[in-house]
Amino acid sequence: MIKFLFKGLLLDRHRSLFPILTITMGVALTVILHAWINGILGDMIDTNARFATGHVKITTRAYAENIDQMPNDLAMTGTDELISELEKDYPDWDWVQRIQFGGILDAPDESGETRSQGMAVGFAMDLFSDHSEEVERLNLSEAIIQGRTPNQSGEILISEDLAERLDVKPGDALTLLSSTMYGSMAFQNFTLAGTVRFGMAALDRGAMLIDIHDAQAALDMVDASGEILGFSPTRFYNNEEATQLTQSFNAKYAEDEDPFAPMMMRLRDQNDLASMLDYIRSMIALFISVFIMAMGMVLWNSGLIGGLRRYGEIGVRLAIGETKGHIYRSMILESVLIGMMGSILGTVAGLGLAWLLQTYGINIGNSVKDATMMMPNTFRAHITPPTYIIGFPPGIIATVIGTSLSGIGIYRRQTAQLFKELEA
Amino acid sequence: MFSKILFIGLFIYSAFAQYPSGEEILNSIDVNMSSRNRKVVSKMIIHGRRGSRTIESRSWVEGTDKSFTEYLAPAREKGTKMLKLDDRLWMYSPATDRTIQISGHMLRQSVMGSDLSYEDMMEDPKLINDYDAVVTGEKDVDGRPCWIVELTAKHADVAYHFRKIWVDKARNIPLKEDLIAKSGKLLKRMTLDNITFMNGRWYPKRFVFKDMLKSGEGTEFLVESIEFNVDIPEHLFTKAALR
Secondary structure, three states: OHHHHHHHHHHOHHHHHHHHHHHHHHHHHHHHHHHHHHHHHHHHHHHHHHHHHOOEEEEEHHHHHOHHHOOHHHOEEOHHHHHHHHHHHOOOOEEEEEEEEEEEEEEEOOOOEEEEEEEEEEEEEOOOOOOOOHHHHOOHHHHEEEEOOOOOOOEEEEEHHHHHHHOOOOOOEEEEEEEOOOOOEEEEEEEEEEEEOOOOHHHHOOEEEEEHHHHHHHOOOOOEEOEEEEEOOOOOOOHHHHHHHHHHHHHHOOOOOOOOOEEEEEHHHOOOHHHHHHHHHHHHHHHHHHHHHHHHHHHHHHHHHHHHHOHHHHHHHHHOOOOHHHHHHHHHHHHHHHHHHHHHHHHHHHHHHHHHHHHHOEEOOOOOOOOOOOOOOEEOOOOOHHHHHOOHHHHHHHHHHHHHHHHHHHHHOOHHHHHHHHHO | OHHHHHHHHHHHHHHHHOOOOHHHHHHHHHHHHOOOOEEEEEEEEEEEOOEEEEEEEEEEEEOOOEEEEEEEEOOOOOOOEEEEEOOEEEEEEOOOOEEEEEOHHHHHOEOOOOOOEHHHHHOOOOHHHHEEEEEEEEEEEOOEEEEEEEEEEOOOOOOOOEEEEEEEOOOOEEEEEEEEOOOOOEEEEEEEEEEEEEOOEEEEEEEEEEEOOOOOOEEEEEEEEEEEOOOOOHHHHOHHHHO
16 A cells, blocks of 8 residues: 555655655754754853853852852852762762952063053863863863963963963963952962963953962962862763752751852753753744644645645545545555655755754854853754654654645545536 | 011021031031041951951052052951052052052952942042032931031042031031942941041041942941151152052
8 A cells, every 4th residue: 555655656746746845845944953953052051061050060058149240258168078078979970169250360561560461250170180170171172272281380271362462472471360258359470371262252252260279379268169060970961860969969958047058059050041941942842833833734735736636536536436534544644655755855954954064063253252151152053863853753744734634625525426527 | 578578588598507508517527537648557347248357557648649558467468568649559469579550440349358449448538629518407326416418529530429428516527428329329338436536636446338239247447546647758659669
């Protein structure tokens, strides 16, 4: 039966060409959109996790209330002990201390007075410990434009753009002017080890990176840090896993009313990521629903036109004794075959275009140059296993719905009138 | 009829005539609070969410243009020096042996995490130069009768566009001040107490500043010693004095 219908579709192109082309285009669009959204979401989650949020983050409650202001005066103390506890309680996770801080970087002239200076956002992480994965996590080696990564205390990395503004090069001296954890002025001299570009406007405008121990010394934060980030052993963010961990950790401090007690939050609870992730997911669902409805209507329409064209054929089939139900079912089966063919062609075409977007991406650097959210300048598609099959359900459902609606006309034909109709 | 109008007019005049003019009050405050220059040794107790800390400093201030401050304690701040000339500020830190110039907008930022700005700490403005004043009422503050005076800035480059001050009638010194932005938002509240008569003028030995825009319990500024109209060597107001 299937072979018979398939042969019919191939031989009678009027019956299959337009529906297959329609489905191909729709499925290709769905595949590209899925890969594109997947890529953007994945990049944003990954970038935010590595640079800012971790898969989970621990701060004090008071710090969390004003987290956008990097309030190191509300930072955690006794962090070495807390890290030890975390490593004992959740040994599979990687726990790292981070300090974010603002400050002025000042480049001196020959007499030690200000030659140039600029505002910078500081990131401090463990750059030197043997077990630390921070250099790899932040891709520092890849991001280096001039010089090298710091290999000893007192060295600093700054963004290439900031280095250009300050007119400094590797080996030059820089002085950090910031605030200590207690609000006093913090001065610290550094040597510029290198410059970096991460391809993220929020960092490339004016980031400085130093070792966590240098930051703790400069900001009077010995055995203290603003944030502790946790990274899943799978290296990927899993919301359920993060939720369980967060609930388990926060339950230990539920009775503690101290505003400086630690609290854990998930990645999606930070940087407005929850609303953005939910918005993007709902947009995907909306797009696929609209696609099914629109394609269904187009195919319903084409089915009606096809039905008119096949009016005689169906009449003859009814006249020779084929039941209405059998004809209807054979047309539905035909539509499934058309849907399959369109979905296969659309998926192949969509994957091809998605691969181009995955390889080359689209640079939106100019549009996000003032962005404060961690996001890459180049957005790329990301093809994942679901991308290979995402086009099939809407492709097949749309053709089946279209044919089901247009095929209802078969039941309206009166067998007694058939020969009159055929004569006419 | 004429006598009635005259009576009402005289009544209204006499009611307002009980209040001194705003200008008169500002002049009398400036006589107490302001001077050609001053040398102050002070303690600043900053009450933050994590506890209190004390910073000691010695300052030389000449009007609103020249100021030099050297921090004396705690050990981490000791030796840090600040020089302000007009709207330029330089800082010297002995730990880095660097002199860093800070742009003018920093002058309205907090000093050492306190509730005082650099301008609050390093300037000695005459109110009469910067504000128009109107006496709007009278009220007791800490049991002392005070004039309520509302000040409006004469020009745009003052930190607080409006001020509402409660001025001790007998000693011509503010006991309380609300420092208000042009938008009407209350920025800081200051109380002044431990008023002492010294060198022929009344002067508060304790100021309590509360920045209303930040958490914390405020900052006490305690005057340990103060000298008015002293001879300040000119080289003190140069960058060479920082090192």
